Amino acid sequence: MSGVYVIAEHDRGATSPATHEAFTAAAALAANLKELVVAVFIGSFDSDFEATCSQYGISEAVILESPLITDYGPEVWGQAVAEMVNLRRPRVVMAVGTDKGNEVLAQASARTETPFIANCIQVEHNETWSMTRTQWGGSLLEDVSVEGDLIFVSYAHHAVEAAASNTQTDLTVQRIEVGIDPSLARTLVRERALQAEGATLSTASVVVSGGRGVGATLLSGKVGCSRAVTNNGWRSHADQVGQTGTRIAPEIYIACGISGAIQHWVGAMASKNILAVNTDPEANMVSKAGYAVIGDLHEVVPAIAEEIRRRREAV
């Protein structure tokens, strides 16, 4: 058993930014374990994967091919990784814990009857494996020990910052034709539909939550909300910030009438600045925010909007 095998996530050929995170984490883990990193590409993809590998100091890549892998499919991808595990006997198979990263690892670990530990922030091996992973969407940490030679681990998304390496590497690439049960093609993507373009909640620089948009259009930001709001059907779930909603990272997050429950907080905590507007000075959102206004949002938010308008007109 040897090697840290890292699954490159890609969408019809283009590697995703999460893959760079995975390569960075893989390099650190492999150094720790005194192993080599092997990048794993599934299906067919753009030719720039070689450049990506060398950017991250990776000297070995395997390409898992099969006529059945024509697109993403959780079962064919999972089976491809399971086949590779049987051929190559890696020590660790890893990915970044995006939805697809976790899905492929779960599929492959289920097919090889091996443990899978999702969303780790630290992985070590002494006599056994010991890792720290996130629970509750990051609100709680769990130290766990795992017996076994081969493990599947994902790294919590955004826990590692992608960092290219300076080591020059010559890449050796091996193509492996994996045997895949034709029935597993049953879960290939059948078609795609495009949705909204432009800034999304997760990429917006200003997010105003709770108070129905009054300030948001003026600041060309996005409107978010808490689960109390979606549960009441006041706004669509697409606007929900939190553990089971969207994780945001704006320049400023304005949280109006939001108590700051832990499940909301994990979605908002990456914001660079937070302004809480709340009648309750003791609200958790207020104590965690860098800035606060104590008062009724129905008065405060319109006053802010009015002040912005006034200053714009004065220019």
Add this chain to the structure above:
Amino acid sequence: MRILVCVKRVPAPGSRINVTENGLNVDTAHLGFTTSPHEECALEEAAQLAEQHGGSVSVLTVGPAEAEEQLRYAASVGGNEFTLVLNDTGQDWDPQRTARTITEAIAQLEADSGVFDLILFGNESADAGGYQVGVRVAVALDRPMVNGIKGIEIEDSSLVANREVDGGLEVYSLLTPAVLGVKEGINLPRYPTMKGRLASKKADIQVAQIEALPGPQQLVRLHRPEEKVTETEVLGTGPDAASRVVDLLDELGVL
């Protein structure tokens, strides 16, 4: 259409999650309990599909005796049949053991009353978030499985399921029997009606005991991530604070 939904009883913490002294559990002394949000939506989806296409909704949980509360709640929002597989160890089983237990429970339920056309899981459980129990069960049953589902439609004997990805949707079609992992947002779960509340009182809950092999994961300790202590600067009270708020927005360059 026979549908099964697998739900998990989880604590409902407020502003922070406290851990018991031995570090092995969330301190639930002052907490209520709930069903994971993704699974609440899975349940709603099952109820809607059964209403539209005819059929029944079975609900399965692995947990302590108290998880009966979550099954009764399921009865109040459209569930028809309920199974509680007891785990009285006071701790979650590791995901491999949970998956084996659920797989065996499904085998027993299907031997009694026929195959489930559709088995729904949450995308991930709210507490442990292991991202695997549903997939492991589907692989053990050799049924198609896709996670992250935000839309389900039935076309003859196949299901069309949508998954949200950056900027769009991926569409999958699966032949039944199939397994899906559902995400919150697929629907807006209903509140229990008066009739539902009555049904929940009368619901017949089957309690089962299943011995499955434990997996190799061992919980060592739960702990909270390091918290940043923030000095909150109060910009003012009421509408008079507007001017300082706009100063701040200006400083941050977002005006």
